[in-house]
Amino acid sequence: MLFELKAVRKRFGAKLALDLPELKLEEGKPVVFYGPNGSGKTTLLSLLAGLDEPTEGTVRFAGGRRDVTLVEQDPYLFSTTLLGNVVLGLRYRGISEREAAAAAKPYLERLGLWDMRGRGCAGFSAGERRRAALARGMALGTKALLLDEPMANLDRAFVAATEKLIAEEAAKPGRTVLMATHDLAAAVRLGAEVVYLSDGRLSPVPLWGGVRQALGPGFGFFVSTGVLGPATVSIDPRDVLLSLKPIDSSALNCVLGRIASASTMGLEVDVVVDAGWRLHAFITPKSFGRMGLKPGDEVYVTFKATAVRVLEEGQ
Amino acid sequence: MDFILESFAGAWTLLAGRDPELLAIVRLSVLVSGSAVMASGLAGLPLAFALVYGRMPGRGALRIVFDTLMSLPSVAAGLLLYSLLCRKGLLGGWGLLYTPWAMGAGQFVLATPIAVSMAAAYLDGADPRILRTAATLGSTRLGAMLAVARETRAGLACVLLAAFGRVFAEVGASMILGGNIRHHTRNIPTAMAAKISDGEFSSALALGLILLAVAFSLSLAGRRLGAGGRRAL
Numbered sequence: 001m002l003f004e005l006k007a008v009r010k011r012f013g014a015k016l017a018l019d020l021p022e023l024k025l026e027e028g029k030p031v032v033f034y035g036p037n038g039s040g041k042t043t044l045l046s047l048l049a050g051l052d053e054p055t056e057g058t059v060r061f062a063g064g065r066r067d068v069t070l071v072e073q074d075p076y077l078f079s080t081t082l083l084g085n086v087v088l089g090l091r092y093r094g095i096s097e098r099e100a101a102a103a104a105k106p107y108l109e110r111l112g113l114w115d116m117r118g119r120g121c122a123g124f125s126a127g128e129r130r131r132a133a134l135a136r137g138m139a140l141g142t143k144a145l146l147l148d149e150p151m152a153n154l155d156r157a158f159v160a161a162t163e164k165l166i167a168e169e170a171a172k173p174g175r176t177v178l179m180a181t182h183d184l185a186a187a188v189r190l191g192a193e194v195v196y197l198s199d200g201r202l203s204p205v206p207l208w209g210g211v212r213q214a215l216g217p218g219f220g221f222f223v224s225t226g227v228l229g230p231a232t233v234s235i236d237p238r239d240v241l242l243s244l245k246p247i248d249s250s251a252l253n254c255v256l257g258r259i260a261s262a263s264t265m266g267l268e269v270d271v272v273v274d275a276g277w278r279l280h281a282f283i284t285p286k287s288f289g290r291m292g293l294k295p296g297d298e299v300y301v302t303f304k305a306t307a308v309r310v311l312e313e314g315q
Numbered sequence: 316m317d318f319i320l321e322s323f324a325g326a327w328t329l330l331a332g333r334d335p336e337l338l339a340i341v342r343l344s345v346l347v348s349g350s351a352v353m354a355s356g357l358a359g360l361p362l363a364f365a366l367v368y369g370r371m372p373g374r375g376a377l378r379i380v381f382d383t384l385m386s387l388p389s390v391a392a393g394l395l396l397y398s399l400l401c402r403k404g405l406l407g408g409w410g411l412l413y414t415p416w417a418m419g420a421g422q423f424v425l426a427t428p429i430a431v432s433m434a435a436a437y438l439d440g441a442d443p444r445i446l447r448t449a450a451t452l453g454s455t456r457l458g459a460m461l462a463v464a465r466e467t468r469a470g471l472a473c474v475l476l477a478a479f480g481r482v483f484a485e486v487g488a489s490m491i492l493g494g495n496i497r498h499h500t501r502n503i504p505t506a507m508a509a510k511i512s513d514g515e516f517s518s519a520l521a522l523g524l525i526l527l528a529v530a531f532s533l534s535l536a537g538r539r540l541g542a543g544g545r546r547a548l
Contacts, residue, residue: 051447066453076444079466089452140453 001062002027002144002176003048008057010043010200017043018054018200025178027062027143030170032187033180035197041180044197045070045146048178066093067143071150075133077124083108083117086136093140100139107135110165112158127155134162138169145169147179151186166190188232188311203237203270223308232311239307240281242271243300244291251304259297262288273301322520329521330528336498340522341529344502347415348483351422352430356475358423359430364460366431367438368446378435384428392424393491400492413494418502421488426478433474441467476537483530503529 003025010018018040025031025048033041046052047059049070061068069089077085083101086108090100108114111131121132134150150166151159167190170177181187187194196203223233241247246254257275264270268282271293279301293299329337366374366381399405400412400420411417445466449459464471486504493500495509503526510519 049451051451068451069453070451072444072447072451074444076442076448078445078448078462092453092455092458136452 001025001060003062004058004060005047006058006060008047008054008059010040010047010052011055016200018047020044020057020200020202023195023202025176027176028174030177030179030190030192032184032190032192032194033178033197034182034184034187034194035203036182038199039197040200041197042073042148043200045148045178045180048144049146061144063143068146069137069140069142069144070146071133071137071148073148073152075129075136077121077129077132079120079122081118082113082121082124082132085121085132086113086117086139089136089140103141104135104139107139107165110161111135112161125155126153127158130154131158131162134165138165141175143174144176144178147177149181150179151181151183163189184234184309185311223305223310231313234309234311235279235303235307236309237270237280237282239303240279241302242273242281242283242287242291242293243302246300247302249302251302253305253308254300254302257299257301259293259295259299261295262293271299273299275301318517319520321517322524325517325521326524326528330525337525339498340501340503340506341525343415343500344483344504344526345529345533347419347489347502348422348479351419351482352426352475352479354419354423355426355430355478359427359478360434360464360471360474363431363434363438364463366435368460368463378432381428381431381435385432387425387428388487389421389425389485389489390487390491393421393488396421396424396488397491412492413496413500415493415500417492418489418500421492422482422485425485425488426482429478429481430474433477434471437467437470437474438463441470472537472540476534479533480530484526 001024003023005020005023008018008020008023009016033044035041043052047054048061049068050059050061050065051070078088080088083104086104087095087097087100090103091097095103105114108117111134113128113131113135116128121129124132130150130153134147137145137147147166151162154162163186166177166179169175170190170192177190177192179187179190179192184194241251246256255275257273257279260272260274260278262269262271264285267284269285269288271281271283271288273279273281281301365371366378396417397404397412399407400409400417401407402412411420441463445463446459449462454462484504486508489495489500489502489505490508493502493505495501495505501509503522507519507522507526510516510522
């Protein structure tokens with residue numbers, strides 16, 4: 001295990017920002033932390049990077065302090081040249097200026113920064129700052145590379161290049177990329193395991209992992225985009241309605257399934273329904289009790305076409 | 316009112332005449348205050364870092380102490396050191412009383428609380444990402460502190476300029492510890508005080524103008540240095 005978190009809680013004042021009974025992250029396996037703003041992604045990355053201490057519990061890392069680095073969402077660039085910034089971490093490791101520059105060069109080139117390496121960073125745009133920080137973090141070659149929303153606010157021209165670069169880093173032996181994002185499609189393209197965070201807690205991934213579903217009328221179910229054929233999709237468990245009888249409504253998707261399991265998840269019950277494919281529905285304990293649901297029962301699952309997010313089309 | 320106009324003319328005459336005694340007085344002032352501020356920076360800035368980023372207990376109390384000491388009357392600082400350095404004092408054997416060294420020590424005592432308190436206040440407002448970024452890039456704790464110092468150098472330089480302003484113009488400690496001995500421990504403020512007690516107001520004011528001129532040149536040099544740092548951003 002590269003990281004092992006046990007009974008970790010992180011509080012900011014009275015607010016419980018993170019509550020993870022257990023989390024294990026394997027070496028070499030890319031993981032994406034997915035969740036809405038304020039779900040604890042950044043807090044978790046700070047703990048993993050060793051920049052912050054948990055209020056309770058332990059974070060164990062199978063490596064030294066210099067084997068992990070975090071590229072923050074709003075990165076700080078030091079008041080020196082771009083190259084000076086990018087080689088700084090390598091210089092801390094006692095690597096010569098020349099060697100460090102050589103190690104940083106490919107990253108700067110790929111991110112379109114090599115020609116501006118001699119410039120000071122004060123006038124940089126937000127996108128340029130982020131790319132500079134990505135190059136700075138990646139060039140270190142640490143065991144664990146932690147990225148906080150690496151694609152957010154990136155100049156459009158560099159989103160694809162950055163994604164490719166991240167995928168290449170993730171594929172390097174001995175390297176583990178852990179990324180926080182609210183772009184689930186990017187996670188799927190990276191082939192990463194998705195850890196879903198909600199209000200600082202782990203949640204089941206709202207994604208039919210690996211299942212390719214045929215979309216469109218007469219195939220599987222309706223989506224609001226014009227996609228037809230196989231695709232990987234995601235449905236937010238909070239957008240799924242359960243009922244004992246079919247519902248006649250504006251929602252285009254209504255299918256019969258069987259309850260596979262039900263477990264309490266924070267303040268909600270996570271009901272897993274098997275309808276040939278599995279899907280999660282979050283409902284309140286009150287609704288769950290009132291409907292008298294139990295595993296094995298048949299239920300109708302209803303969701304709107306707009307609740308279906310297409311993550312990746314095609315094979 | 317005439318003596319104000321006279322003082323301008325007097326200042327000009329003194330400067331134009333390049334009076335060796337005046338030059339020696341200016342030299343002593345700059346030397347003593349400059350060394351005192353440098354020493355206070357060497358002692359005070361690391362202490363400010365420790366107070367802001369360290370984890371030792373009693374940091375808050377210590378900060379209040381230094382905040383309070385910023386208002387230490389220079390005469391009180393002078394008397395305090397006098398009691399140590401006078402012949403019967405604890406350090407009387409060192410024979411430092413009425414030397415530039417004693418004046419420097421007095422100014423050090425006055426400058427250090429400013430260096431500590433103002434630098435700590437400045438560091439409180441420094442970007443917290445500096446420390447995090449240096450740490451995640453693999454710096455040692457000391458390396459991270461140096462990174463903060465580098466990033467905040469313009470502000471820290473300004474703190475030292477403020478400390479210099481405090482001691483360069485102070486008269487109480489220098490008078491008590493130096494004794495205003497001609498050709499030996501006479502600096503600009505004690506020379507001014509002496510002129511005033513002789514009733515030579517315009518000469519005293521002329522010296523005051525010279526003091527301001529020296530302070531102006533030093534501030535300008537400091538600004539240039541700071542601006543140079545920013546240009547390299």
